[in-house]
Amino acid sequence: MADVLNIALIQSELSWENPEQNRRDFTKKIEGLPDNVDLVVLPEMFTSGFTMNPARVAETMMGDTILWLKTLASKKQVAITGSLVITEDGNFYNRMVFVHPNGTIEHYDKRHTFTLAGEDKVYTAGSKKLIVKFKGWNICPLICYDLRFPVWSRNAEHYDLLIYVANWPSSRITAWDTLLKARAIENMTYCVGVNRVGTDANNNDYSGHSVAYDVLGNRLDQIPENEVAIEVVALHKKDIATYRSKLSFLSDQDQFSIT
Numbered sequence: 001m002a003d004v005l006n007i008a009l010i011q012s013e014l015s016w017e018n019p020e021q022n023r024r025d026f027t028k029k030i031e032g033l034p035d036n037v038d039l040v041v042l043p044e045m046f047t048s049g050f051t052m053n054p055a056r057v058a059e060t061m062m063g064d065t066i067l068w069l070k071t072l073a074s075k076k077q078v079a080i081t082g083s084l085v086i087t088e089d090g091n092f093y094n095r096m097v098f099v100h101p102n103g104t105i106e107h108y109d110k111r112h113t114f115t116l117a118g119e120d121k122v123y124t125a126g127s128k129k130l131i132v133k134f135k136g137w138n139i140c141p142l143i144c145y146d147l148r149f150p151v152w153s154r155n156a157e158h159y160d161l162l163i164y165v166a167n168w169p170s171s172r173i174t175a176w177d178t179l180l181k182a183r184a185i186e187n188m189t190y191c192v193g194v195n196r197v198g199t200d201a202n203n204n205d206y207s208g209h210s211v212a213y214d215v216l217g218n219r220l221d222q223i224p225e226n227e228v229a230i231e232v233v234a235l236h237k238k239d240i241a242t243y244r245s246k247l248s249f250l251s252d253q254d255q256f257s258i259t
Contacts, residue, residue, distance in 0.1 A: 001136025005161070005235045007039045008078075009221065011210040012046075012228050013198035014167075017057050019047035019084075023068050029230060030072055030080070037232055038135060042082025043165050043196040044144050045094065050167035050200065051085070052122055054092035058085045061105070069099045077101045079134055082165050082194075083110070083143050091124040096141045096165060098132045106132050110143040111152060119145075131157050137237065140189075144168060147179045147193075151258060155187035155250060160240055164193040167200070170207040177209055184213035188243065188250055190235050197226055215243045 010029055015021040030040055044050065047065050048057040059065050065084055073080050083096040086107075094110040109126025113119040129152070132139040138159040144166040146152055153162060162183055168176045176195065184191035190213065197208040212220040212233040223231050244250060 001237075002038065003237045005039060005135065005137055005237070006037050006232055007041060007161075007192060007212070007235060008033050008037045008230060008232045009041050009192060009194050009210045009212065009223060010043075010230050011194060011197055011208045011223055012043065014043065014046060014049040014196050014200070016049045016201040017051055017053065019057055019059070019065055022047045023065060027068075027072065030076060030078075033076065033078070033230070034232065037076070037078050040078050040080045041163060041165065041192060041194045042080065043194050044083045044096075044167045045085060046082040046165075047084045049196075050117070050204075052118055054085045054087070054122055058087040058092055060087060061107075066097070066099075066105065069097065070103045070105070073099045073101050074103060081141055081163065092122060093126065094119070094123050094143060095126075096143050098130075098134075098139070098141060100134065106130060108141050108143070110146065112145045112149055114145045131159055137161055139163060141165075147176065147183065150183065150186065153183055153187060154253070155189055156253075158250065159187075159189060160237065161235065162187060162189050162191045164191075166193065166195045167204075167206060168195045168209075170205045173207055173209050177211070180211055181213055181217045184215060185217040188215045188247070189240070190214060192233075197228060215240055 081098045086095040096108045108130040139161045140159045180193045
């Protein structure tokens with residue numbers, strides 16, 4: 001069990017629908033990380049950008065990107081997470097993978113597909129929440145539009161870390177900033193959001209605003225906006241226990257199930 005979890009947030013530009021180039025770019029960034037990093041977080045659809053042409057970039061769970069992730073995770077002895085386009089059983093998924101250093105892979109399929117961009121028409125929505133157990137930490141991985149739906153992120157599992165990966169445009173970045181902080185506070189958890197920067201092929205502009213919050217909503221990072229940036233943030237397990245003991249808000253949450 002690790003009391004301290006060192007997490008690397010990689011805020012990056014993405015090459016449009018070019019998995020090979022994106023893998024090369026992220027290889028340099030990940031290989032350059034310090035040895036004490038435990039977990040690396042990449043943006044949503046980090047191999048392609050937020051494309052509605054999944055057939056152009058889709059891979060399988062035995063494809064080049066998964067093999068690359070497993071190789072790099074083993075080489076650096078880190079866990080790596082982010083989402084990419086996966087095809088399976090005739091469907092396309094916006095799938096967030098969590099690759100452990102030993103090669104084990106867990107995954108979460110985006111539940112709330114972004115109807116404004118037509119994501120619901122080309123990607124199959126997921127239905128299962130995932131809690132990853134890593135170095136004694138319980139981690140809940142979610143994707144972009146999921147951020148707008150607090151019931152889905154509700155901390156009924158008493159997880160320790162909530163992660164959102166995104167392609168969240170600059171035009172609505174205030175919502176991203178506000179809701180990430182709210183999710184940390186309401187769930188009494190560390191909350192990390194990693195968003196891309198740059199402009200995609202649809203002329204959508206992205207300003208980043210990647211961030212890490214503690215359980216009280218205090219910002220822990222100094223990642224600049226509009227820039228390619230990498231920052232390693234230390235999360236402390238004992239701080240979660242201390243604040244949840246003093247402020248037992250999770251014990252008072254409403255009891256219900258999601259269908």
